[in-house]
Amino acid sequence: MAPTTTKLPVRRTYREATDESLLLWYREEGDIEAFETLVHRYEKPLFSYLLRFLHSVSLAEDVFQATFLRFHEKCHSFTEGRQVRPWIYSIATNLAIDVLRKEGRHHKVSLDDERLESGARAGKLSDLLRSSQPSPLEQLESREEAAWTRRAVDALPEHLRVIVLLAYFQGLKFQEVAEILQIPLGTVKSRLHKALLTLHSAWRRNHRSQ
Amino acid sequence: MHEELPGYLSAALEIAETLFVEPSLADSAEAQRQLEALCLAIAPLELLRQEIEAPEGLAHRTCQRIGEVRKARID
Numbered sequence: 001m002a003p004t005t006t007k008l009p010v011r012r013t014y015r016e017a018t019d020e021s022l023l024l025w026y027r028e029e030g031d032i033e034a035f036e037t038l039v040h041r042y043e044k045p046l047f048s049y050l051l052r053f054l055h056s057v058s059l060a061e062d063v064f065q066a067t068f069l070r071f072h073e074k075c076h077s078f079t080e081g082r083q084v085r086p087w088i089y090s091i092a093t094n095l096a097i098d099v100l101r102k103e104g105r106h107h108k109v110s111l112d113d114e115r116l117e118s119g120a121r122a123g124k125l126s127d128l129l130r131s132s133q134p135s136p137l138e139q140l141e142s143r144e145e146a147a148w149t150r151r152a153v154d155a156l157p158e159h160l161r162v163i164v165l166l167a168y169f170q171g172l173k174f175q176e177v178a179e180i181l182q183i184p185l186g187t188v189k190s191r192l193h194k195a196l197l198t199l200h201s202a203w204r205r206n207h208r209s210q
Numbered sequence: 211m212h213e214e215l216p217g218y219l220s221a222a223l224e225i226a227e228t229l230f231v232e233p234s235l236a237d238s239a240e241a242q243r244q245l246e247a248l249c250l251a252i253a254p255l256e257l258l259r260q261e262i263e264a265p266e267g268l269a270h271r272t273c274q275r276i277g278e279v280r281k282a283r284i285d
Contacts, residue, residue: 035273035276036269039269039272039273040269043268043269044261044262044263044264045261047268048262048264051262057265061264061268064264064268064272065268065275068272068273069275069276069279072280145254145257148254149254149257149258150258153255153258164255167216167220168220168252169255169259173222174222186213189213189214189216189217192213192217193212193213193216196247196248196251196252197247197248197251199251199254199255200247200250200251203251203254
């Protein structure tokens with residue numbers, strides 16, 4: 001690693017450390033455990049995002065790995081004072097868009113979508129056995145509703161869909177979404193507004209036709 | 211103002227923005243209708259909000275792959 005005058009954050013346990021501290025320890029000191037902590041920290045949320053984006057477990061896994069490879073290669077150019085989370089999502093989003101373009105598809109539904117819907121199901125068997133859980137009929141309805149909602153989100157134009165994925169499914173702040181997509185905050189708000197009204201219209205049409 | 215409503219619903223607005231939205235909302239029937247529509251759109255999204263389990267060992271395989279890249283560059 002190149003010599004630097006960066007002031008490193010005070011050492012804490014890896015688990016307690018912020019993403020930004022982990023990045024600096026890795027970049028400035030070659031601390032591999034710091035890097036590995038970050039990869040493990042993002043395993044579930046980033047994979048969830050990529051699977052929703054790409055609808056393929058193998059593509060989501062490839063892009064996850066490519067994201068951290070890019071992170072490793074580019075961390076020297078990361079500007080202090082920025083936040084790591086939007087940067088990681090930004091790398092992942094750009095790579096996922098490239099993959100979709102190379103695959104020549106928008107967001108095709110695949111067998112892996114089963115995994116997406118299973119995320120919305122009632123949960124583990126032990127949860128089902130608890131008396132407070134919904135009845136099998138309610139669970140079925142909830143599953144159908146979840147499947148319908150997922151299709152409605154997938155039917156959104158890509159520039160609206162990605163905002164719904166980031167703001168609602170990943171729970172990112174609007175400012176972070178703006179940073180990830182490199183668009184003004186006002187554009188994030190207006191696109192989200194438009195996406196939700198589009199979903200509402202689809203929801204109304206669907207419920208009217210039933 | 212309508213574009214602030216998704217943020218208002220998810221409590222993502224700054225205090226100043228909320229102070230701007232609330233009186234406008236109280237005065238506008240159209241804004242109230244939109245707020246209701248947005249509520250209905252957001253509710254089903256909650257069904258899908260759970261995180262999905264990653265394939266077993268994904269983080270480990272990723273670290274291993276990058277470790278190999280790192281080692282290849284040193285060699």
